[in-house]
Amino acid sequence: MVKYPSGSLAAFRKTAKKPKVRKSYQHRKGVNFSDRGMTLEQQINESNKYYLQEEIAVVHKKPTPIQIVKVDYPKRSKAVIREAYFRQASTTDYNGVYKGYYLDFEAKETKNKTNFPLKNFHEHQIFHLDECLKQQGICFTIIGFTSLERYFVTPASFVIHAWNTKDKSSMTLQEIEDHSIEIKSGFHPTLPYLIAVDHFIADRKVNNGK
Secondary structure (H helix, E strand, O other), X not given: OEEOOOOOOOOOOOOOOOOOOOOOOOOOOOOOOOOOOOOHHHHXXXXXXXXXXXXXXXXXXXXXXXXXXXXXEEEOOEEEEEEXXXXXXXXXXXXXXXXXXXXXXXXXXXXXXXXXXXXXXXXXXXHHHHHHHHXXXXXXXXXXXXXOOEEEEEEHHHHHHHHOOOOOOEXXXXXXXXXXXXXXXXXOOOOOOHHHHHHHHHHHXXXXXX
């Protein structure tokens, strides 16, 4: 049993003279990798392995520090953790470096077809993303609509703005489409999220590094 503790807005920036909806990344025709049975986390982990092997980026899933309080040893060579506590509230799922930029992001899935509940984010995760943005990190979320087999790379600034909006309980699919870059599941890499990061880097250069 694992027990979880209870847990300045960076404005969302858009480059001038660009359409609100970005084009999604398309794989070549006739190839469909959508029915591979992998979770969002598995797809990202496989992508990170590919990026590392190809020396494209170094991105890892963050380990979660826990305090083990009860362990059983049913066999001499095998231990089973029966009870543990998180030592502290975790931040986000992944961080790393790409083209000299620090990356920090969270991955979330939903079975909903029309919206993404904001309650899926913890307050400390929103705070962490905001703090990383203040240090000029490239921060975002990868949101998977599992029922639709659609994946979006959404800037953290937009998620933070939605979180801090009074009486707002979710981001609609339309809002996510309008403020994100949609990516498609593929083969190498499994989920090419760095294509979206390239857009964020280009936007930052247009805005003089901001």
